[in-house]
Amino acid sequence: MQVIFILISAITLVSGIMVVTNRNLFHAALYMMLSFLGVAGLYVLLENGFLAATQLLVYIGAISILVIFAIMMTRRLMQTTESPFNSQWVWGGAASLLLFGLILVILLQVFTLDPNSTAAILPPAAEEAIRDSVNTLGVSFVDAEQYVLPFELASVLLLIALVGSIIIARPDVEDDQA
């Protein structure tokens, strides 16, 4: 179990590093797909198959393809020979390393990394809740006591994003009419 976790995490993190350091944007997008696949594997380890499937469909199936389309449309910039980083990359790296260090310090004060400690034991009575988790989630989305309002707002947001991105990316129509 732990070996599988370490393997999946290593795939996720290494391909994540490749995404932000690779010169070739197309390769970076492919590594991004691999990183998303690793995250889906972590969801499976967390016993949430529904979210893993959603991750595959939405992130790998939709968002990655969208990014690849955008890279292909701006193709001339794909074979750039200059550095992929801006002039502040040292400070950016220092800032993100500092943030990681801070999170690590706080994490070690609250949690333990020891896999044999009691913190590694999952809460009891989880089996049934895990089995019903998709059902509970679906009910919570239509339950007026729970998340029906954010659920409807999310659908309106998707519609706005759909219409908005079509209007933004559409070429000017005035030239055709003239």
Added chain:
Amino acid sequence: MIPLSWYLLVAAALFCIGLYGILARRNAVAMLMAVELALNAVNINLVAFWRYGNPSQPVGVAWAIFVLTVAAAEAAVGLALIISIYRQRDSVIAEELDILKY
């Protein structure tokens, strides 16, 4: 078994990789890809806390689904903006998009 802190550690590392990408990359498409990595890291945290907290309450998973929805909308609008900018300025390098400065 795997302790909760391991998941939090992986999520923190992935978020910091994404943050580095946002701060250091020149290409706007690459910056958007780094944003997606950071959002994924947040989702790992949410699902891990759902699993190790109270799995009968779907709070963590529901929030992860909403994050996913907003990420999809953000990617669509962001890439549409990038393509529109590329048509007008012939560049997607973030440093060269300085028209708002003048």
